[in-house]
Amino acid sequence: MTLPDLWFLIIAFLWTGFFVLEGFDFGVGMLHKVVGRTDTEQRVAINAIGPFWDGNEVWLIVGAAGIFAAFPSWYATWFSAMYLPLVLLLVALIARGVSFEFRGRMEATRWRQTWSWSLTLGSLLCPLLLGVALGNLLAGLPVDSTEEFTGSVTDTVTGYGLLVGLTLTALCVLHGATFLAMRTTDVVRTRAQRAAAVAVVPAVLLLLAFAVATPAVSGAPALRGTVPPVLAVVAVLAAALLVRAHRDGWAFTATALGIALTVVTLFANLYPNVLVSSTSAADSLTVTSAASGAYALQVMTIVAVVLVPLILLYQGWSYFVFRRRIVGPPTAEPPDPAPGPSAPLDEGART
Amino acid sequence: MSDLDLARLQFASTSIYHFLFVPITIGLGFLVAVLHTMWFRSGNPDHKRLTKFFGTLLLINVAVGVVTGLIQEFQFGMNWSAYSRYVGDVFGAPLAMEGLAAFFLESTFIGLWVFGWNVLPPKIHLLTVWLVAAGAAGSAAFIMAANSWMQHPVGYTVDQATGRPELSDIGAVMTNPVFVWGYAHVLTASLVTGSVLMLAVSAWYLRRGQHAEVFTRSAKVSIAVLLPSIFLALGVGSHLGVIEATYQPMKISAAEGQWETCQPCSFSAFQIGGGNDDQTPTKIIEIPHLLSILATGTWNGEVQGLNELNAQYQEEYGPGDYVPNVFVQYWSMRVMAYLGSLAALVALWGLWLIWRRRLPTARVFLFVATWAVAFPFLMNTAGWMLTENGRQPWIVQGLMLTKDGISTSVGRTELIISIVVFYTIFLLLGAVNVYLMMRYARRGLELEEPDEPPVEGEPRVPALTF
Numbered sequence: 107m108t109l110p111d112l113w114f115l116i117i118a119f120l121w122t123g124f125f126v127l128e129g130f131d132f133g134v135g136m137l138h139k140v141v142g143r144t145d146t147e148q149r150v151a152i153n154a155i156g157p158f159w160d161g162n163e164v165w166l167i168v169g170a171a172g173i174f175a176a177f178p179s180w181y182a183t184w185f186s187a188m189y190l191p192l193v194l195l196l197v198a199l200i201a202r203g204v205s206f207e208f209r210g211r212m213e214a215t216r217w218r219q220t221w222s223w224s225l226t227l228g229s230l231l232c233p234l235l236l237g238v239a240l241g242n243l244l245a246g247l248p249v250d251s252t253e254e255f256t257g258s259v260t261d262t263v264t265g266y267g268l269l270v271g272l273t274l275t276a277l278c279v280l281h282g283a284t285f286l287a288m289r290t291t292d293v294v295r296t297r298a299q300r301a302a303a304v305a306v307v308p309a310v311l312l313l314l315a316f317a318v319a320t321p322a323v324s325g326a327p328a329l330r331g332t333v334p335p336v337l338a339v340v341a342v343l344a345a346a347l348l349v350r351a352h353r354d355g356w357a358f359t360a361t362a363l364g365i366a367l368t369v370v371t372l373f374a375n376l377y378p379n380v381l382v383s384s385t386s387a388a389d390s391l392t393v394t395s396a397a398s399g400a401y402a403l404q405v406m407t408i409v410a411v412v413l414v415p416l417i418l419l420y421q422g423w424s425y426f427v428f429r430r431r432i433v434g435p436p437t438a439e440p441p442d443p444a445p446g447p448s449a450p451l452d453e454g455a456r457t
Numbered sequence: 458m459s460d461l462d463l464a465r466l467q468f469a470s471t472s473i474y475h476f477l478f479v480p481i482t483i484g485l486g487f488l489v490a491v492l493h494t495m496w497f498r499s500g501n502p503d504h505k506r507l508t509k510f511f512g513t514l515l516l517i518n519v520a521v522g523v524v525t526g527l528i529q530e531f532q533f534g535m536n537w538s539a540y541s542r543y544v545g546d547v548f549g550a551p552l553a554m555e556g557l558a559a560f561f562l563e564s565t566f567i568g569l570w571v572f573g574w575n576v577l578p579p580k581i582h583l584l585t586v587w588l589v590a591a592g593a594a595g596s597a598a599f600i601m602a603a604n605s606w607m608q609h610p611v612g613y614t615v616d617q618a619t620g621r622p623e624l625s626d627i628g629a630v631m632t633n634p635v636f637v638w639g640y641a642h643v644l645t646a647s648l649v650t651g652s653v654l655m656l657a658v659s660a661w662y663l664r665r666g667q668h669a670e671v672f673t674r675s676a677k678v679s680i681a682v683l684l685p686s687i688f689l690a691l692g693v694g695s696h697l698g699v700i701e702a703t704y705q706p707m708k709i710s711a712a713e714g715q716w717e718t719c720q721p722c723s724f725s726a727f728q729i730g731g732g733n734d735d736q737t738p739t740k741i742i743e744i745p746h747l748l749s750i751l752a753t754g755t756w757n758g759e760v761q762g763l764n765e766l767n768a769q770y771q772e773e774y775g776p777g778d779y780v781p782n783v784f785v786q787y788w789s790m791r792v793m794a795y796l797g798s799l800a801a802l803v804a805l806w807g808l809w810l811i812w813r814r815r816l817p818t819a820r821v822f823l824f825v826a827t828w829a830v831a832f833p834f835l836m837n838t839a840g841w842m843l844t845e846n847g848r849q850p851w852i853v854q855g856l857m858l859t860k861d862g863i864s865t866s867v868g869r870t871e872l873i874i875s876i877v878v879f880y881t882i883f884l885l886l887g888a889v890n891v892y893l894m895m896r897y898a899r900r901g902l903e904l905e906e907p908d909e910p911p912v913e914g915e916p917r918v919p920a921l922t923f
Contacts, residue, residue, distance in 0.1 A: 185531060186538035207517055398623070402623065409557060413557040424565050
């Protein structure tokens with residue numbers, strides 16, 4: 107395997123990790139007003155991801171910085187082409203990022219609901235826009251032989267990009283629902299399970315469309331084009347059964363697998379291109395043409411090999427520390443022991 | 458305004474805004490870790506109240522700092538794609554390392570710290586806050602290494618086929634003298650920012666006579682950190698000036714508005730007029746030899762004039778104007794240096810009051826210390842304007858001009874839309890942030906009663922923080 111190939115793999119890994127982890131944060135953001143009717147219930151939902159969301163978002167930062175470092179042309183062309191959608195994405199990321207911190211700082215209902223809406227909409231737009239941007243890599247953008255984007259803003263929303271965006275958004279909703287079912291109790295948990303059961307339907311339908319559209323767009327053989335998304339459908343259907351059986355940890359594992367397979371499908375079908383040119387196949391950016399020099403890639407490989415296991419270790423540890431279900435506000439009376447002691451998470455729920 | 462001006466305006470605005478919050482994260486992060494350590498060692502509940510109180514101020518600012526940092530990362534590709542394509546081989550590596558080595562650490566452990574009260578064993582919990590501080594300080598290291606490469610490119614070779622610089626020596630990039638001294642300057646400036654902020658909040662409480670004992674303690678801690686950091690920041694900054702004068706002589710000559718070569722060179726306290734079209738401003742209070750000392754570190758050092766440097770550059774790089782905006786250079790340098798000196802005086806004044814045991818009742822000092830909160834933000838902004846404006850017209854000194862770095866595919870309408878969007882968000886975030894900080898500072902401490910110890914045998918409930 108060449109160094110550029112290795113870095114393509116590392117970047118695919120980072121983006122997959124991002125969607126598996128931040129995917130449920132997006133889902134919880136979209137669902138916290140659905141599973142939580144009262145303010146306390148909404149807070150329980152938000153606090154379920156409280157300790158994790160910030161660390162999860164770094165996967166996106168590193169995913170983008172990794173592309174910048176390993177494939178500068180890919181980063182430059184992709185980001186400048188997707189200018190206005192990325193401005194909107196930044197607005198969404200900012201809106202939801204500050205909502206976590208601002209929402210609980212004042213008591214007033216209007217204040218809290220303002221930030222709740224900002225969290226909901228921000229969490230909805232992020233996977234949608236990122237999906238469109240990722241889908242475009244495969245569907246193709248008008249790029250000339252100097253690697254410059256030659257289209258306008260209307261060229262940045264392709265049909266396939268939109269399908270990828272909607273698929274990822276639906277998967278994030280489902281993933282967030284299984285996460286909430288795993289980390290909460292009582293009524294919030296029940297509502298999360300119900301939300302998961304409903305969210306399975308659009309997720310499966312969109313994944314099926316994705317499974318048909320992807321090989322058609324990429325022209326890749328079935329092993330790369332059809333098999334992974336079909337496996338994702340299987341994982342999502344398995345999640346539906348597991349939710350019904352109240353096996354929350356396993357259901358979450360299944361949705362994590364489903365979302366991971368979807369992102370893997372995208373990168374597997376993209377290779378050996380990194381950004382397809384819709385005007386001329388010869389102008390497509392490839393793993394080889396966009397890569398940085400050997401020395402830069404070697405240095406970063408060493409850094410990644412040393413640090414990534416360490417990061418997985420301490421992020422994994424933070425999930426282990428907060429493995430208990432959220433039971434209620436500590437400022438009120440001590441948690442009511444009636445619904446039974448907080449159950450530890452099922453095994454296999456580690457991410 | 459040209460498209461280039463708009464793109465520069467956007468990058469400058471978002472960077473300056475982002476860097477209002479970064480030094481708070483680094484400086485206040487360190488101070489909160491100190492307070493937490495004091496509580497860990499003494500068990501004094503006042504220390505815990507202070508830790509939680511300033512911890513919350515820290516968290517509000519971290520949130521804004523993190524999200525505005527996202528704009529910075531995306532903007533290289535969005536607005537400066539020609540630059541990104543040209544330098545990514547060298548410039549991208551420290552950025553990726555920043556994420557892997559620092560951002561992950563900071564963001565994961567901040568979650569553990571915030572939600573770890575009563576969940577983690579006290580020793581481990583203390584460790585998490587120090588790892589947050591280390592992550593924050595570490596992230597600045599990598600971004601400064603990247604920025605210093607733009608000021609003084611090292612450790613690269615130019616690829617013959619593509620004409621692009623390629624990384625050839627990461628060690629040289631990470632030991633770039635502009636980086637080593639620039640990073641030390643950023644760290645000390647951040648400690649100044651954090652400690653001035655803590656001092657200002659403490660002084661505000663002391664003026665109102667609330668929680669006098671608790672806030673006298675935090676005032677003392679902040680002065681203890683401020684005093685060494687401000688003198689280090691001044692000293693390191695002064696040496697950084699000498700280094701920059703070596704590699705970017707334009708930057709320093711423009712900061713004095715020195716058009717003709719001089720030896721020895723004097724420093725003017727103020728000037729009336731001046732700028733790129735006025736080479737003979739009226740200089741007020743000229744201090745002999747001071748510019749020689751600042752630029753060369755010697756009593757009689759020679760400083761090349763802008764006209765001579767411009768002629769040299771034209772010979773080396775072809776026709777063009779290589780003089781940065783002199784007005785901005787001259788005044789940003791003075792705002793930074795004068796406010797820095799004032800902050801040093803405040804720190805010494807505070808030390809004297811602590812020594813005379815009069816700090817909690819020194820009304821004039823407490824008034825000044827409260828309003829001194831503006832100093833570090835003005836100083837930090839001026840410092841960045843000095844550094845980045847002084848690099849112009851280069852985006853990478855000697856390698857690429859700023860005008861050649863922009864995204865040609867991004868049109869004027871798109872630039873105007875993004876600028877309007879970012880400015881709107883910044884105004885909103887700023888207003889909410891200041892409002893929350895003031896509101897919180899006003900009522901915060903009463904609510905922070907010491908927690909009851911967890912009951913044995915019962916599961917520890919994670920704090921419902923958000």
